[in-house]
Amino acid sequence: MKISILNLIPRFIDETTQQSVNRGLELAKWADGQKFERYWVAEHHNSKSISCSATDLIIGYILENTQRIKVGAGGVMLPNHTPFQVAERYGTLETLYPERIDLGIGRA
Numbered sequence: 001m002k003i004s005i006l007n008l009i010p011r012f013i014d015e016t017t018q019q020s021v022n023r024g025l026e027l028a029k030w031a032d033g034q035k036f037e038r039y040w041v042a043e044h045h046n047s048k049s050i051s052c053s054a055t056d057l058i059i060g061y062i063l064e065n066t067q068r069i070k071v072g073a074g075g076v077m078l079p080n081h082t083p084f085q086v087a088e089r090y091g092t093l094e095t096l097y098p099e100r101i102d103l104g105i106g107r108a
Helices: 017-033 055-064 083-096
Strands: 004-007 038-041 070-077 101-106
Touching: 004 017, 017 038, 017 055, 038 055, 038 101, 055 070, 055 083, 070 083, 083 101
Parallel strands: 004 038, 038 070, 070 101
Antiparallel strands: none
């Protein structure tokens, strides 16, 4: 059975954004070592309690620090980005980390 993780990367009380992102990375590293199939980060904006508004940057950070797990967006909201930007950014990530990028697309 293939098992995956979807993470909003919540920011806990008295936690900095950097601490929450690093906690999200630690979960991804753990999942990578446990043979999970993929780790998705959910895009969310305008919330102090969630640390994943720049999803493509978070994905790159996680990819750089894991070995084999597929990493991607649980849903890039096209009203917030142009399709061209999404194609370029995720295409670049695919070039840097072949066969490890997943991309979900949605609309808010």
